[in-house]
Structures are given as C-alpha cells and as structure tokens.
Amino acid sequence: DIQMTQSPSSLSASVGDRVTITCQASQAIRNYLSWWQHKPGKTPKVVIYDASHLEPGVPSRFSGSGSGTDFTLTISSLQPEDVATYYCQRYDNLPPWTFGQGTKVEIK
Amino acid sequence: EEQLVESGGGLVQPGGSLRLSCRASGFIFSNFWMNWVRQAPGKGLEWVANIKKDGREKYYADSVKGRFTISRDNAEKSLYLQMSSLRHDDTAIYYCSIGHYGRWGQGTLVTVS
Numbered sequence: 001d002i003q004m005t006q007s008p009s010s011l012s013a014s015v016g017d018r019v020t021i022t023c024q025a026s027q028a029i030r031n032y033l034s035w036w037q038h039k040p041g042k043t044p045k046v047v048i049y050d051a052s053h054l055e056p057g058v059p060s061r062f063s064g065s066g067s068g069t070d071f072t073l074t075i076s077s078l079q080p081e082d083v084a085t086y087y088c089q090r091y092d093n094l095p096p097w098t099f100g101q102g103t104k105v106e107i108k
Numbered sequence: 109e110e111q112l113v114e115s116g117g118g119l120v121q122p123g124g125s126l127r128l129s130c131r132a133s134g135f136i137f138s139n140f141w142m143n144w145v146r147q148a149p150g151k152g153l154e155w156v157a158n159i160k161k162d163g164r165e166k167y168y169a170d171s172v173k174g175r176f177t178i179s180r181d182n183a184e185k186s187l188y189l190q191m192s193s194l195r196h197d198d199t200a201i202y203y204c205s206i207g208h209y210g211r212w213g214q215g216t217l218v219t220v221s
Contacts, residue, residue, distance in 0.1 A: 095167035102152040
C-alpha cells in the first residue's frame with residue numbers, strides 16, 4: 001500500500017505568518033491528493049482537491065501544490081479561524097485511500 | 109444541500125457486532141462512491157472502507173478486512189457498515205463521506221468495552 005508521510009506533526013505560528021505543510025507519498029499518485037481541515041468538534045471539510053484546486057468557499061489564503069510524490073499545503077497569512085488539524089489524503093487508483101498522520105496548527 | 113446522517117453507534121463488548129447506517133439526502137446517492145472513515149480518541153483520521161456506485165466493488169483497510177462489511181441500498185439512499193469481531197481499537201467516531209472529497213456526516217460513536 002502507498003504510505004502518506006505528513007510533516008510537521010504540529011506547528012505554532014503567529015497570526016499573519018505563512019504556514020507550510022508537506023505530504024509525501026511513497027509512490028507517485030499524480031495529482032490525486034486532497035487536503036482536509038478538521039476543527040475540534042466539527043466535521044472534516046476539504047480545502048484543496050486534485051492537489052491544487054481550491055474548494056469553493058475556502059479562503060484564497062489556502063493553496064496547494066505538487067504532483068507525483070511531493071505535495072504542499074500553504075496558508076499565506078495564518079488567521080485564528082485556521083486553527084485545526086490538517087490531513088492530506090490520496091485517492092488515486094484503488095483504495096486504501098490513506099490519510100497522512102495530520103498536522104496540528106496552533107496560534108503562537 | 110447534501111446531507112449525511114449516521115446512526116447505529118453505541119457501546120458493545122469485545123467480540124460483539126454492530127451495524128452502522130448512513131442516510132443520504134440532497135444529492136443523487138447512486139452517482140457516488142461512498143466511504144466510511146473513523147477517528148479513534150486522540151488519533152488521526154483512518155479510511156475504513158468504500159463502495160462503488162453500484163455496490164459491485166468494495167475495498168477495506170487491512171485493519172478491518174474480514175471483520176467489517178460495507179454495503180449500500182441506492183433505492184433507500186443508505187450506506188451501511190456491518191462490524192463484527194469488534195476490538196477495543198475499533199473504538200472511534202465513524203463517519204460516512206461522499207466520494208473523493210465530498211461532504212461528511214456528523215459521525216456516530218462506537219465504543220468497544
């Protein structure tokens with residue numbers, strides 16, 4: 001099975017900072033990767049799909065890039081409402097559609 | 109608007125069984141693959157299983173293979189997860205979700221103890 005390695009596992013940044021989370025697949029997955037935002041007590045929601053497509057309604061400070069094995073989620077200017085755990089997930093070819101381990105984002 | 113409502117969670121003893129349901133509305137259920145995803149206490153998200161639009165293909169995480177069975181009833185717009193031989197580490201919130209990156213339900217808590 002393809003493994004998804006996400007880093008860092010947690011980060012603390014100031015409001016307005018640029019934040020970058022990376023996700024590496026153990027095999028190439030083309031651009032079949034999504035990024036999920038999971039706030040405590042809420043349902044996960046997608047922020048980026050197909051590696052770089054911004055989900056409608058998601059603020060433009062979120063962006064995704066990458067293809068093949070290496071992917072990045074960037075928050076250009078961190079806001080208090082962005083506090084959450086972020087997960088990457090592959091969905092190329094056949095399942096399992098594995099999630100990364102998650103990155104907990106906090107405000108410093 | 110798409111809506112998913114899970115039910116069927118609860119407290120069950122190790123070795124027991126439980127059947128989760130997910131009722132869909134607001135979209136054409138039969139047009140989408142459907143998933144079960146879980147989150148154990150203090151842990152990350154774990155994809156559990158999914159099923160093709162017509163129910164003919166089903167896939168499972170290694171951790172549940174042979175113990176869990178996913179199914180769907182497109183006429184009833186419902187998704188199911190039959191869980192058997194439950195273990196302590198199956199304790200989690202179980203979510204149903206739509207396709208590759210669609211909406212999730214609010215989840216149902218399964219406690220094996």
